[in-house]
Amino acid sequence: MNHSFDMVIDHPRHPFDDDTFGAGGFADHSTPLIRNCWYVAALSHEVSREIISRRFLGTDVALYRTLAGEPVAVRNRCPHRSFPLAKGKLEGDTLVCGYHGMQFNTSGRCVNLPSMANVPSNAQVRTFEVVERAPLIWIWMGDPDSADSAAIPDTHWLSSPEWKSVNGQFSFKSDYISMHENLLDQTHFPFLHPGAIGTPEYARSKLKVRQEGNVVIIDRVLKNSPPPGVYAIPTGLTGVPVDRYSEARFQSPAMHVAFARIVDASQGAGRDITYRFNISHIFTPETNGSIHYWWFCTRDFDLHNTATDEHLYISSAKAYTEDVDALEWILDVVRKDSEPQFDLNFAPDRPGLMMRRILHDLAVAEAGYAPDCMQQCQK
Structure with missing residues (x-):
């Protein structure tokens, strides 16, 4: 599927293009968060027998493990008086509220209410489906009947012994629309990250954009050009002309991944050496203006070199x-500047605009607006 965008985008509005869904059919910081999606709740090592709490899509969630090691996620709010269940305790696999002692099993049903002989049938806390695919624990915050673990993005390289990762995480104040747009915008690399990731030649290189369902893919090739510092030092190719191939993907509302290949042809015909890097950006909105963000830089060479680990982590x-x-x-500018502005969009912004349209349409669909109604409203 291909979309054509003019240099400056200006589409007529339809009745659903208000501050709730974003202007002109494109999602922005005010668009409702997509709930029917697998998001990451935590790294595997973060969830233990010590109950922790995090907010996902505006909902507080308590996370813990059973005695058998299975992760559990429940709403971090007792149905009686809203006491945070993460402030309670575990007795075996039973979660005990720290306010009135209500006890909940892993399905969220209250199995004991100390102040009453019989437990009311409506005494239960909402649970969320979680799936662990180390090093990640995924959570489904949407319609329980729509949860399909087959839709969890593939991240096999994060656990494969044939790859080595360094990783880090942030919690910060931004919206996930802008986060995805930033990752799809490769023209900012040489200016925001000079010398480390991008080069002017890379920013000017030709890109191909395509859409497969709700996935946006950017293919880029830059031949006979030295790699940036983040890749040059671990490969030993500083100043050496190489061929660079990259595929960047808006994979889902929760994930962006980039696959990079650096081919060193300097050894002579038939002796090319290929170095591969997979860059995974995984983030879960806390709210419309805050994000949990995990990143991984993964390589398929020099797996036991701690100096390479350190360089890739620092860079x-x-x-x-x-x-x-x-x-x-x-x-901060968008929220505090009272004078309205319609940001300009140029040709290299096409991948980000495709992503914003996908998220807009997903938000509209979750709100219950039928596609035929949408088409009529756009006429």
């Missing part, structure tokens, strides 16, 4: 801190 963390700062500054 990646620096670049992603720069992204976090930029996105927090942008949202």
